[in-house]
Amino acid sequence: MTTPASNTGALAGIKVLDLSRVLAGPWCTQMLADLGADVVKVERPVAGDDTRHWGPPFLKDAAGHDTREASYFTACNRNKRSITVDMAHPEGQALLRRMAQEADVVVENFKVGGLAQYGLDYGSLKALNPRLIYCSITGFGQDGPYAERAGYDLMVQAMCGLMSITGHADGTPGGGPLKVGVAVVDVFTGLYASNAILAALNARHATGEGQYIDMALLDVGMAVLANQAAGYLATGQAPGRAGNIHPSLAPYQDFATSDGNVLLAIGNDGQFARFCAAIGQPGWAQDARFATNTARVQHRADLLALMEPVMRGRTTAAWIALLEDKAVPCGPINTVAQAFDDPQVRARGLRVELPRDAGDGIATVAGVASPMRLSGTPVIYRNAPPALGQHTDEVLRGLGLDNGAIAALRERKAV
Incomplete structure (x- = not known):
């Protein structure tokens, strides 16, 4: 799992094995990748990350025609290398364990206990690599009565109370609970997870040991209620929906x-x-x-x-x-279009165009720039969001496999 050369980011030299998909986990690992970590994204052969198919809208090729890749995927997967591995295949499991031995961080968002059957759970990988930082992202955490449930952003926005304070009040035009226009609990979970990982990396400098991080969407949903939660805890009165009016400020x-x-x-x-x-x-x-x-x-x-x-x-x-x-x-x-056309947004360079040379007809991928502005170790846009399996051979060669061994794995459908 060799790290690409000419990387000067703040996290250069940190290797991340990304077993996550959809949004919360990939958002976390994109932040680490933007800061210079070498993030290897593991995807299912043929299908890949679910969000590759969550369209329309789809990316367009150089001729302006829709491709089969949804733009959703590109929101949270730049600066990563994509490999395809079948973790249900014994040889695929062996490859991932080998990569975990060389990794600093593993991020996964499978159901509680879901990776134990593959020998890819924290206990199994810690035995191979005691310095490993292992972050699990689930809907409800590793314990409690809901631990076994699948969790999705919309469900958690409803359960944590966020929808009860979003939207116009009952009895007014358009009244009723509303979700936020972005999967905000997923995004915040990615932010919290990346912060926890950075803290664990810092702690490892002192102890030499890695640790386990248990991230839950419900925990994050409750945390980001912020002043609304604080108001309830102070008064015992649940806040309600008030449209765009601020409960504590006027006008x-x-x-x-x-x-x-x-x-x-x-x-x-x-x-x-x-x-x-x-x-x-x-x-x-x-x-x-x-x-x-x-x-x-x-x-x-x-x-x-x-x-x-x-x-x-x-x-x-x-x-x-x-x-x-x-x-x-x-x-x-x-509107979003007007926001991208705003002179301040333009001046800050918040739209970035990243070239992609994957042989799939997609010349460039547009994205939103990272808001992290570091003076000494700035974010470097090394890679566009990758095509499915674009870097499989490159990463496997970094593990010491030759072309014949890679071809054999492909023939046996392990990769």
């Missing part, structure tokens, strides 16, 4: 304008006073009902009754132009 929401909508995010009394001065209503900031944030939250209905007609008197662009130099947070509600 902090969207407003209708003369030609659309605008977002105001006023987080303190000084910002509110500057807003009032800008619209020619300085007296609002001295009104006892509105002078402090707490008062504004308590008298939100009165405040909105005054603000909503005023906000409808200008266009969205006019509001942004009026407030942007007053240090009053205000902005448009963009």
Whole structure:
């Protein structure tokens, strides 16, 4: 499991065996790969990661025609090398154990106990490599009454209470629980998992020993309730849905304008006073009902009754132009297309185009740049999201196998 040369990332030299698929695990390992780790993604022969088929939309070839590869896969698999191994095959299992002996990290998201039958569980691999850091990602964790259940982002968004605070209130137009527009629990689980792995790598410097990491989507879903969970624990009162209104700040929401909508995010009394001065209503900031944030939250209905007609008197662009130099947070509600066209997004280079030379007709793959900006060891975009099995021969040669041995494994359908 040799690491490619000319890698200067912060995690250069760290080898990750990625047995995960779909989103939470791959999101974790893409972060490690972006930071310079050599991530080898193990996929099923022929089928590959489930998300390769989760389309439309699909990637387009150089002629602009749809391919058979879904764009979903590309969101979380760049900078990795893909190999195909049948872990149900004894020789496939032996290959993966051999790779684990040389790895620093294993990430997997099989059901609880699912890899024990292949000798790929933590206990089996720790015996071969005591320095191994092994991260398991499941829906509900390794213990508890739900441990055996399969867990998916949508299910966990519902169970953890996130959907109960997302969407418009019951009885209003469009009211009812809603999921977030991205599989946010999966994404956050990937973030937490990568942080845990980095902590375990640091701990290994002191102890020389690896460790086991138990990550559960439900645990993460509860954790990212953040201030909403804290409010419930402080009061015993469960928060509800309130659309785009912030439960603890006012005015902090969207407003209708003369030609659309605008977002105001006023987080303190000084910002509110500057807003009032800008619209020619300085007296609002001295009104006892509105002078402090707490008062504004308590008298939100009165405040909105005054603000909503005023906000409808200008266009969205006019509001942004009026407030942007007053240090009053205000902005448009963009579509994804508009967001990518935003001058700040363009200036930050948040769209990246990565070339892919896999012989499948896909010349480049577009993606979103990593938000991690390290001055000394910056993220390097080494590889586009790989074609299925693109690096199988390369990785197996790194294990010392020659072309004949690789061909024999392929003939026996182990890879």
